[in-house]
Amino acid sequence: MKVGRVAATVVSTISHPFFDGQRLLLCHILDSGGDTTGYTIAVDRVDAGVGDPVLILDEGSSARQLFGVETGPVRAVIAGIIDDVDFGD
Amino acid sequence: MQLGRVTGTVVATMKVDGLEGVRFLVVQPLDEEQQPSGRAVIAADALHTAGPGELIYFVASREAAEALEPRFVPVDHAIVGIVDEVYP
Numbered sequence: 001m002k003v004g005r006v007a008a009t010v011v012s013t014i015s016h017p018f019f020d021g022q023r024l025l026l027c028h029i030l031d032s033g034g035d036t037t038g039y040t041i042a043v044d045r046v047d048a049g050v051g052d053p054v055l056i057l058d059e060g061s062s063a064r065q066l067f068g069v070e071t072g073p074v075r076a077v078i079a080g081i082i083d084d085v086d087f088g089d
Numbered sequence: 090m091q092l093g094r095v096t097g098t099v100v101a102t103m104k105v106d107g108l109e110g111v112r113f114l115v116v117q118p119l120d121e122e123q124q125p126s127g128r129a130v131i132a133a134d135a136l137h138t139a140g141p142g143e144l145i146y147f148v149a150s151r152e153a154a155e156a157l158e159p160r161f162v163p164v165d166h167a168i169v170g171i172v173d174e175v176y177p
Contacts, residue, residue, distance in 0.1 A: 007121060008177045010146065015170035016135050016156055024090075024146075026121060026175060039121040041090035041146050050177055060152050073135070073148045073156035073169050076090060 002056045003030045003085060006048050006078075010041055018072040019043070025078060027056060032087040042076035055080035090146045092119040092172065095139055099131055107161050114139060114168065116147060123175070132166035133157060144172040 004027035012024060023044040028036040030053075040056065045066065048054050057063055057079040064072050066079070097115035104111075112134040120126040123144070132147050135156040139145055145168045147153075154160055156167035 008175045010172060011174040011176070012146070012170040013173055014136055014138060019170060024170075026092075028121065039091075041092065060150075060155070064155075071155050071160050073152045073167060075148060075152045 001079070002058055003082065004028055004040070004042075004054050004056045004078075005030060006050050006052045006054055007039070008050065016073055018069075018074060025050075027054060027076075027078065029056070040076045042078045043074060044078045046078055046081055048078050048081050053082040053085070054078045055082055090148050090169070092121075092123060092175075093117060093130075093132070093145050093147050093168075094119055094123075094125075095141050095143045095145055095168070096129060097141055105163060108163065111157065111161075111164070112137060112139075114141075116145065116166065116168065119144075130166045132168050133164045135167045135169050136171065139168050139171055146170045146172060 008026040010024040060075040093116040099113040153167035
């Protein structure tokens, strides 16, 4: 799992059938200092919105399991909205 | 998934069995500001409709193989959507 923040909504009419009806959000990936280390486009499963801190699952077979499918070109999924995170010192 | 811009096409007549009919495109990966980031990759077009100049998103590694129908392993990047808009 990774910690991220939703930065934008990605609109796509023509896509692989797996993504029909799915919301795609562009998320910054954050390190333990809260700095951006990169980004990913993730499928939203929790109704996250722009600006929300989120928990990003970034592993394909877990993602497919979450969708209940055996095949599908999915890897990054927003699996939770973070209320609070404490990275310690 | 990452954003990318299709910059070109690849034509290969001799391919391993199973890759017949698969279109390959040159894709420049982009950062979140849609600026070029890293080296271009060759991606299979799982949509059969992407073309040069288009803003797309693509998957890599195992997920790229999952994008083809039928599922086929010797592919490491695949275009899975054309982007209409990215808005904050």
